[in-house]
Amino acid sequence: MTNRQEVLAEALDVEQETVSMLYGRLDLARSRAEAALARAHGGGGAGGTRQARLERDAAAGEQARRLAQLNAVERGLCFGRVDDAAGQTVYIGRIGLRDDEYESVLIDWRAPAARPFYVATAGDPGGLVRRRHLHLRDRAVVGLDDEVFDLERMSDGDRRTLVGEAALLAALRRGRTGRMGDVVATIQTEQDRVIRASWQGALVVQGGPGTGKTVAALHRAAYLLYTHRDTLERRGVLVVGPNAMFLRYIGQVLPALGETQVVMSTVGELFPGVRATAVDEPRTAVVKGDPRMAEVMAGAVRERQRVPAGDLEVELDGLVLRVPHETCARLRERARAVRLRHNMARKLYVTELLKELALAEARALEAALRLEEVELEDPELAEPLDLEGDLDELDIELASRRLWELTEVRRAVDGLWPELTPHRLVGELLAAPEALRQVSPPGLDWRALVRPADAGWTVGDVPLLDEAAELLGEDDSAHRAATRRARAEWEERELFAREVLETTGLLEEGIFGEADRLAARHAGPDDELTTADRAAADRTWAYGHVIVDEAQELSPMAWRMVMRRVPARSLTVVGDLAQTGSAAGARSWGEVLDPHLAGRWREERLLVNYRTPVEIMRVAADVLRAVDPGQVPPESVREGESQPRAVRGGVAELPALVREELAAVGEGKVGVITSDARHAEVAALFPGHDLDAAVVALTVTQAKGLEFDAVLVVDPAGILGQSPMGGQDLYVAVTRATRRLTVVHDGDLPGVLSRLTQKSTK
Numbered sequence: 001m002t003n004r005q006e007v008l009a010e011a012l013d014v015e016q017e018t019v020s021m022l023y024g025r026l027d028l029a030r031s032r033a034e035a036a037l038a039r040a041h042g043g044g045g046a047g048g049t050r051q052a053r054l055e056r057d058a059a060a061g062e063q064a065r066r067l068a069q070l071n072a073v074e075r076g077l078c079f080g081r082v083d084d085a086a087g088q089t090v091y092i093g094r095i096g097l098r099d100d101e102y103e104s105v106l107i108d109w110r111a112p113a114a115r116p117f118y119v120a121t122a123g124d125p126g127g128l129v130r131r132r133h134l135h136l137r138d139r140a141v142v143g144l145d146d147e148v149f150d151l152e153r154m155s156d157g158d159r160r161t162l163v164g165e166a167a168l169l170a171a172l173r174r175g176r177t178g179r180m181g182d183v184v185a186t187i188q189t190e191q192d193r194v195i196r197a198s199w200q201g202a203l204v205v206q207g208g209p210g211t212g213k214t215v216a217a218l219h220r221a222a223y224l225l226y227t228h229r230d231t232l233e234r235r236g237v238l239v240v241g242p243n244a245m246f247l248r249y250i251g252q253v254l255p256a257l258g259e260t261q262v263v264m265s266t267v268g269e270l271f272p273g274v275r276a277t278a279v280d281e282p283r284t285a286v287v288k289g290d291p292r293m294a295e296v297m298a299g300a301v302r303e304r305q306r307v308p309a310g311d312l313e314v315e316l317d318g319l320v321l322r323v324p325h326e327t328c329a330r331l332r333e334r335a336r337a338v339r340l341r342h343n344m345a346r347k348l349y350v351t352e353l354l355k356e357l358a359l360a361e362a363r364a365l366e367a368a369l370r371l372e373e374v375e376l377e378d379p380e381l382a383e384p385l386d387l388e389g390d391l392d393e394l395d396i397e398l399a400s401r402r403l404w405e406l407t408e409v410r411r412a413v414d415g416l417w418p419e420l421t422p423h424r425l426v427g428e429l430l431a432a433p434e435a436l437r438q439v440s441p442p443g444l445d446w447r448a449l450v451r452p453a454d455a456g457w458t459v460g461d462v463p464l465l466d467e468a469a470e471l472l473g474e475d476d477s478a479h480r481a482a483t484r485r486a487r488a489e490w491e492e493r494e495l496f497a498r499e500v501l502e503t504t505g506l507l508e509e510g511i512f513g514e515a516d517r518l519a520a521r522h523a524g525p526d527d528e529l530t531t532a533d534r535a536a537a538d539r540t541w542a543y544g545h546v547i548v549d550e551a552q553e554l555s556p557m558a559w560r561m562v563m564r565r566v567p568a569r570s571l572t573v574v575g576d577l578a579q580t581g582s583a584a585g586a587r588s589w590g591e592v593l594d595p596h597l598a599g600r601w602r603e604e605r606l607l608v609n610y611r612t613p614v615e616i617m618r619v620a621a622d623v624l625r626a627v628d629p630g631q632v633p634p635e636s637v638r639e640g641e642s643q644p645r646a647v648r649g650g651v652a653e654l655p656a657l658v659r660e661e662l663a664a665v666g667e668g669k670v671g672v673i674t675s676d677a678r679h680a681e682v683a684a685l686f687p688g689h690d691l692d693a694a695v696v697a698l699t700v701t702q703a704k705g706l707e708f709d710a711v712l713v714v715d716p717a718g719i720l721g722q723s724p725m726g727g728q729d730l731y732v733a734v735t736r737a738t739r740r741l742t743v744v745h746d747g748d749l750p751g752v753l754s755r756l757t758q759k760s761t762k
């Protein structure tokens with residue numbers, strides 16, 4: 001053994017001892033949580049009231065969460081150690097652990113005490129003399145990396161055991177798995193600032209491709225849930241991402257960090273009950289995302305509150321009830337003046353209109369009787385009639401109720417002030433060019449919105465549905481009444497169950513939980529739901545914190561929808577203005593955020609690219625310069641293993657090229673990123689839909705936020721020309737590779753890619 005190997009072996013032995021002790025603590029914590037869970041489920045001794053049952057459920061939930069957390073941290077439990085100048089050593093891990101004396105033996109990475117591990121630099125070591133990264137395989141310590149900040153102050157023994165290679169670079173060299181991993185072991189100082197920033201107000205994280213915006217945002221979610229557990233467990237955290245593939249890609253990270261209170265959603269899914277994935281043509285997307293669409297929607301609602309051209313006439317069995325035009329206009333003004341939402345104000349409108357119809361009925365009857373009187377010449381009826389004047393309040397109410405049951409009356413009311421769902425309002429509006437023209441402010445290209453009545457929902461429609469729901473209001477009185485009824489029934493069942501148990505004598509025998517369980521068998525499903533489940537199903541849920549990733553893609557209308565979900569305006573907004581692919585997306589953060597935050601947001605910038613090697617980034621920088629000369633590309637930390645290349649060829653050449661890449665990346669993943677026009681053809685060659693497939697064919701929109709060991713960009717000219725944001729799309733496409741990039745083109749190579757060396761397959 002060389003001297004160096006001996007030193008390393010000795011250091012590994014020392015760390016192994018500590019790590020084995022930590023796993024021992026983890027096993028103990030697990031068995032304790034299991035036992036506590038079993039006790040909570042057993043329910044013994046807690047009594048049978050609803051309150052007691054709820055308390056036991058809460059305790060069981062807490063223990064189940066704890067157990068899930070303990071299971072999630074098995075891999076890489078401890079990954080760091082810091083030694084300070086005072087001779088203190090602290091171990092950092094995915095979770096905090098204590099010994100029997102309640103002394104801390106492992107510090108949770110989110111705790112303040114772990115901070116020095118992330119922020120110490122050679123220039124500002126913050127009292128540390130050494131930072132050590134531990135590499136574990138299963139429960140064995142297989143490697144160490146040391147960074148020494150102050151050699152002078154290290155003990156001789158410690159100095160002898162110094163080992164090292166930058167942990168970060170080792171982490172970055174790992175092949176990609178198709179899922180994002182957590183980076184708790186190698187969080188960089190600038191990322192740490194983002195992760196631990198105060199949760200109040202809005203934080204914008206702007207950074208180029210591969211700068212770790214997504215990982216920083218997800219670790220921030222975990223950090224906030226840890227630091228503000230009470231509030232965030234109740235209110236939850238919402239993570240908005242660009243597409244389902246991306247959410248699957250990052251979905252692994254949070255459970256691995258030990259967090260389960262998070263709702264993940266695309267913009268197309270934020271309105272409960274709708275799952276839109278189709279995107280509009282750029283021209284349509286721009287108009288749908290325009291903030292003036294809020295006026296359009298408000299106008300569309302007003303347009304459905306109508307006054308008849310002349311008098312309102314409702315014919316009932318030959319009798320015509322007539323409400324004068326002016327009265328109808330007055331009723332509409334009165335209903336609008338209460339400033340309730342449309343469906344709520346409708347109640348008032350209907351009540352008033354029914355009164356008028358009741359009076360109209362009396363008038364019509366009277367007129368009809370007069371006619372008969374003249375015909376019959378009945379002396380009894382010589383007295384002048386005043387049916388309208390004779391009606392008292394009760395008569396009017398009874399008449400109103402009777403009238404409301406009649407189809408003719410309902411139809412008339414619906415024509416003037418219909419009960420509307422968001423789906424109906426938006427669907428009917430977009431299929432009605434005349435209505436659109438009427439309610440659009442001057443200059444808005446409303447023609448771009450027109451589409452057939454049976455068209456499916458697009459992502460751009462979802463913020464309109466949300467806006468509509470906001471204006472229409474949901475009449476939830478029936479739901480609330482049902483909840484009240486369900487609760488009363490539950491209490492009754494519980495009472496019954498207890499009586500049964502009492503009469504059988506079981507209660508005295510101490511089976512307290514039985515009454516609850518008997519009753520609970522029929523309890524409402526709501527009782528079982530987690531915060532995340534309840535939040536996802538409720539459009540009006542107010543989240544404790546919202547994280548928006550790839551936030552540059554959101555239109556102003558989409559921002560309105562997101563902001564409604566976070567009234568406290570506690571937000572993390574993560575994105576890159578140079579990667580905006582949606583024509584309706586952001587050109588500047590101020591433009592999209594100021595309408596909601598009035599300047600109350602801070603910006604952090606991430607400048608180092610951890611994904612793309614230098615050679616590939618040079619090509620990307622050329623593209624960026626052409627797209628937006630004002631933007632500076634991030635700096636890569638790694639040299640690549642091969643030069644990026646351009647290959648002249650078409651779809652027919654792809655199978656061979658992909659085989660070549662697969663051979664080069666071994667266990668790694670290959671992404672084939674195509675223009676929209678070529679996607680179907682290419683996807684037919686590589687049918688793997690999932691990120692677990694070795695090869696996956698994607699459009700640029702689908703590839704947003706993802707990364708692959710090797711990337712083939714197919715049809716660069718097509719990508720450039722496919723939308724007004726084609727340059728940005730090409731920038732996104734060429735920055736997805738962690739190791740190898742090949743551009744495949746059948747026409748001329750676009751000028752922005754001229755740096756790539758030419759090579760012909762033919």
Ligand SMILES: Nc1ncnc2c1ncn2[C@@H]1O[C@H](COP(=O)(O)OP(=O)(O)OP(=O)(O)O)[C@@H](O)[C@H]1O
Pocket residue numbers: 168171172181183186187188191207208209210211212213214215216576579610611704705706707735
């Ligand atoms: N501190 C770190 N330690 C290890 N790996 C890191 C670190 N920071 C980032 N990475 C890795 O770099 C890659 C890029 O990170 P991420 O996807 O978060 O970047 P991004 O800024 O969101 O990129 P894009 O804008 O292109 O979507 C990921 O593989 C991530 O795991």
